[in-house]
Amino acid sequence: MKTKWLLTFPPELTGEPVTYTLIKNFNLKINILKASIDLNVSGNLLVLADGNKNEIDSALAWLGNTGVIVHPGDSQIVWNDALCVHCGACTAICPTKALSLDPSSWMVAFEGEKCLECGHCVPACPIGAISNNNGLHHA
């Protein structure tokens, strides 16, 4: 199973090889989607973790003990289907086609797994149908 985590590092843990441990000890395939982290400063790491349920659960338990804060979830970008008018203004802004237009229905679809959480879509939506709950700061 694949799961997306936003890991928030307190300053004292930014020197720890957390990604290495997740791979080595818990046998997870880790894909880093976004990193905003400096030594001794609080930072964030957005990862896609791939492994079986036991491995994922054990890794989550270990992360909890280290003090790294885990915000689990498919995506912290929330696309509100009920508000969307399906204009498409967000779709060429999105770098990974997580937001796309279906070429037959011409409706917008959001695939959280592809989302890098860059947040560029949020101001691109003229209706205000996209919001960002991930706490990452964007330029």
Added chain:
Amino acid sequence: MAARKTYDEINQKIKEGNAVVVTADEVIDIVAEKGVREAAKYVDVVTTATFGPMCSTGAFMNFGHADPPIRMTNVLLNNVPAYAGLAAVDAYIGATEASLDKGINYGGAHVICDLVDGKSIRLSASSPGTDCYPRKNIETWINLDDVNEAYLYNPRNAYQNYSAATNTSDRPLYTYMGILKPGMGNVHYCTSGQLNPLLNDPHYRTIGIGTRIFLAGAQGFVSWMGTQFSSGRKRNAKGLPDAPGGTLAVSGDLRSMTTEFLKPAVFKDYGISMFVGIGVPIPILDEEVMSCVSVSDKDIFTTIEDYSVKRRDKPSLGTVSYEELRSGIITLQGRKIPTAPITSLHKSRQIAELLKQEIEKGEFEITKPVQSFPLNKTLKSLEVKSKEGR
């Protein structure tokens, strides 16, 4: 025998429930299968539609008279300024006007939609006071039931084609065409292409002053040619302009509208606009009209303009068909660039389908224009003059 029908004959079929009505999407296959001549005999009405941001949108209102009465100036609706340089209690609220306290996060478009949704709106106005209108201030609440009239009057909607936009500079641009990424990172386009009303009637044979239309759920009318009407634009072999051509001024009663087809739009660092849903029926009077409505995205071209050039006339980087734009990626100057629409094709199709159903049910009659639009009107520019004179 040539296929010719009059407006009366088509309306008679609509009344009897026998009219054959199809959308401008559906008609393409019908013409491909039957040919123009047979299709013109078979089809009576083709519905066209668009749902995109249209800044030149607003509403007239008459509030009714208070006691004692006031000749309102400085009118605010939910703290959004409305123009009241009219009779005592008439005002016009423009969609793009921003709130005095919330800025572009709330504006005229939001006030109009709140009214349509039945919400109460705070009305504040002041006046110097006159013998006939002694009151100097008023603070009250209004809603759509309280006011005498409230109708959209949009000076420019439903552009017949529009240039696509890109950005060759090294910083993002925040425009009414959405966010344009640096280094030609994207191309944004609007209009509903083969479903667009005026692209299906390029020479304005059936769309003119008085044409009954679908306007945000209501039955509205074309009230005039739209501002910046530019019918004299160069045309291609299909008679279509590859840059902005004709436009429509439209009006309709807010009380019959729905915010499903009328939505405030906020473009970051640009301002407020309004998504307006418009549907226009085209009666198939003869083969020429049928030939025009069979236009498809591959026949419609538009120019791509560089919005990083901060001048009135932006350089064109090339011409592209709507079919290419719709594919999601185009090649421009040897590079593959993602494209995205600003006009909702999904909503446009919904409107064309709804209008089709209204006509089929006999609830929507077609109208002959009381006056046709001019065919060779060109666009003027504003020159900055150092002294008065011609």
